[in-house]
Amino acid sequence: xxxxxxxxxxxxxxxxxxxxxxxxxxxxxxxxxxxxxxxxxxxxxxxxxxxxxxxxxxxxxxxxxxxxxxxxxxxxxxxxxxxxxxxxxxxxxxxxxxxxxxxxxxxxxxxxxxxxxxxxxxxxxxxxxxxxxxxxxxxxxxxxxxxxxxxxxxxxxxxxxxxxxxxxxxxxxxxxxxxxxxxxxxxxxxxxxxxxxxxxxxxxxxxxxxxxxxxxxxxxxxxxxxxxxxxxxxxxxxxxxxxxx
Amino acid sequence: xxxxxxxxxxxxxxxxxxxxxxxxxxxxxxxxxxxxxxxxxxxxxxxxxxxxxxxxxxxxxxxxxxxxxxxxxxxxxxxxxxxxxxxxxxxxxxxxxxxxxxxxxxxxxxxxxxxxxxxxxxxxxxxxxxxxxxxxxxxxxxxxxxxxxxxxxxxxxxxxxxxxxxxxxxxxxxxxxxxxxxxxxxxxxxxxxxxxxxxxxxxxxxxxxxxxxxxxxxxxxxxxxxxxxxxxxxxxxxxxxxxxxxxxxxxxxxxxxxxxxxxxxxxxxxxxxxxxxxxxxxxxxxxxxxxxxxxxxxxxxxxxx
Numbered sequence: 218x219x220x221x222x223x224x225x226x227x228x229x230x231x232x233x234x235x236x237x238x239x240x241x242x243x244x245x246x247x248x249x250x251x252x253x254x255x256x257x258x259x260x261x262x263x264x265x266x267x268x269x270x271x272x273x274x275x276x277x278x279x280x281x282x283x284x285x286x287x288x289x290x291x292x293x294x295x296x297x298x299x300x301x302x303x304x305x306x307x308x309x310x311x312x313x314x315x316x317x318x319x320x321x322x323x324x325x326x327x328x329x330x331x332x333x334x335x336x337x338x339x340x341x342x343x344x345x346x347x348x349x350x351x352x353x354x355x356x357x358x359x360x361x362x363x364x365x366x367x368x369x370x371x372x373x374x375x376x377x378x379x380x381x382x383x384x385x386x387x388x389x390x391x392x393x394x395x396x397x398x399x400x401x402x403x404x405x406x407x408x409x410x411x412x413x414x415x416x417x418x419x420x421x422x423x424x425x426x427x428x429x430x431x432x433x434x435x436x437x438x439x440x441x442x443x444x445x446x447x448x449x450x451x452x453x454x455x456x457x458x459x460x461x462x
Numbered sequence: 463x464x465x466x467x468x469x470x471x472x473x474x475x476x477x478x479x480x481x482x483x484x485x486x487x488x489x490x491x492x493x494x495x496x497x498x499x500x501x502x503x504x505x506x507x508x509x510x511x512x513x514x515x516x517x518x519x520x521x522x523x524x525x526x527x528x529x530x531x532x533x534x535x536x537x538x539x540x541x542x543x544x545x546x547x548x549x550x551x552x553x554x555x556x557x558x559x560x561x562x563x564x565x566x567x568x569x570x571x572x573x574x575x576x577x578x579x580x581x582x583x584x585x586x587x588x589x590x591x592x593x594x595x596x597x598x599x600x601x602x603x604x605x606x607x608x609x610x611x612x613x614x615x616x617x618x619x620x621x622x623x624x625x626x627x628x629x630x631x632x633x634x635x636x637x638x639x640x641x642x643x644x645x646x647x648x649x650x651x652x653x654x655x656x657x658x659x660x661x662x663x664x665x666x667x668x669x670x671x672x673x674x675x676x677x678x679x680x681x682x683x684x685x686x687x688x689x690x691x692x693x694x695x696x697x698x699x700x701x702x703x704x705x706x707x708x709x710x711x712x713x714x715x716x717x718x719x720x721x722x723x724x725x726x727x728x729x730x731x732x733x734x735x736x737x738x739x740x741x742x743x744x745x746x747x748x749x750x751x752x753x754x755x756x757x758x759x760x761x762x763x764x765x766x767x
Contacts, residue, residue, distance in 0.1 A: 238541070261489050274704070275490070275541075276489055278753070281641045287643065289643040289644070290514075290567065291648060295568075299587050318591075322564075322594075330552065331553075333544075333548070334537075336535060336536055336566075337565070338515075338566070338567050339566060339567040340566070341569075341588050341589060341592050342566055345588055346587055368593040383590050
């Protein structure tokens with residue numbers, strides 16, 4: 218459901234910055250359904266990937282064979298990302314707050330970490346430069362927190378106006394897609410708002426997994442379930458072994 | 463002129479010394495594990511290791527205690543999870559504490575670029591609104607002299623040694639690389655000494671037939687090593703696939719300090735060189751990792767006489 222909801226949100230999009238795992242499946246599904254002109258960009262230096270198998274990392278050799286272009290990482294970050302040519306980027310995190318700021322660095326203190334996480338990778342500059350960010354992560358109370366332990370990648374900071382004041386070029390988080398529901402980020406305040414519930418999910422279930430008082434859209438609705446074709450593509454072609462379901 | 467071609471033992475002994483700043487680059491692809499294992503065997507000490515994604519290669523090196531400091535931007539086992547040896551060192555100081563100097567990917571790329579271009583810093587649109595500059599004072603902000611506000615800058619990175627793995631080179635060290643290019647070119651031009659390790663040594667004429675594919679000229683290469691399968695368990699485009707099973711297995715092995723040591727005893731200290739590792743790994747693995755063929759169309763450079 219996460220993959221299908223994320224894929225739908227890519228309708229009409231031309232360029233997407235892909236991470237491995239769920240975003241990869243979502244982007245490949247979108248290309249086969251709602252966004253036929255979608256070009257997949259990977260931070261490893263790949264533009265226009267046509268993976269023949271499910272890639273197990275963002276540097277998988279299947280992303281290179283048959284791609285439109287391969288470039289150095291300097292070119293990828295400079296010419297594709299920083300120049301504003303990435304329309305949508307997918308990011309995940311260990312922690313997210315109500316303004317879509319992300320922590321992928323550390324649980325606890327940076328100097329004396331309780332859990333040392335991988336760190337930014339490209340996420341910090343992706344969050345700053347992509348025209349929109351779609352966050353994709355599972356809804357868990359330990360992840361949807363009031364205060365991040367570390368701000369790795371900026372979302373709407375303390376509110377959308379702070380992002381504008383700092384002069385960040387990209388638009389910041391627009392959606393957060395989870396395994397239970399979809400949130401959008403308010404156009405004015407930048408705060409996360411519950412937009413739709415996946416089939417079978419009730420509102421209190423979502424509320425219980427969010428560490429702050431959740432705003433709910435007056436237009437709260439059910440997330441449209443996957444079509445038979447979505448399921449067929451995912452199960453038979455994109456992820457036949459069911460690694461990312 | 464003395465030849466550049468040497469075996470891995472001599473290349474490491476010539477170019478790498480205790481306390482050096484070493485960059486073994488290669489983003490997912492072409493990660494020279496053969497060189498890392500030789501550095502471990504020669505029991506070098508107090509190294510500062512630079513790499514965007516420390517990956518299993520630095521996890522293994524850190525487990526041996528030869529590392530003092532890590533300069534990096536993504537500390538994970540890609541597609542799998544944590545680097546357990548790095549975490550033991552960072553969280554609990556086992557086998558020794560390791561100092562961290564942390565950037566983002568573009569920040570590391572910028573550092574190599576500044577180093578290679580001989581610039582005092584590299585400006586990039588990153589770090590605004592992030593806590594990274596708070597834990598790394600070397601990430602700074604400067605005012606644009608053209609009045610466009612402030613911009614993040616990172617300092618040049620000029621390693622003592624860069625080690626690059628590639629598909630092929632001629633005997634002068636003119637090196638051709640395809641597939642993912644990572645930051646290998648920038649790292650090589652930024653470094654004092656460069657070791658190139660290749661799957662194949664080819665005639666100069668092969669290199670000259672396709673000069674666009676030459677990423678690193680012999681001009682900057684000090685030592686050249688011929689080491690087939692030298693990047694396993696990472697991959698070399700067109701030569702062998704990534705050994706994803708190994709990446710999963712290392713996740714298991716490295717969770718336990720003793721199990722990691724046993725692995726190093728058997729596969730690093732217990733073999734003399736890469737050739738022995740390749741033989742010990744066995745032909746079934748190499749068959750499993752062999753890709754099918756997918757040739758590029760030839761291009762015509764034209765003959766201008």
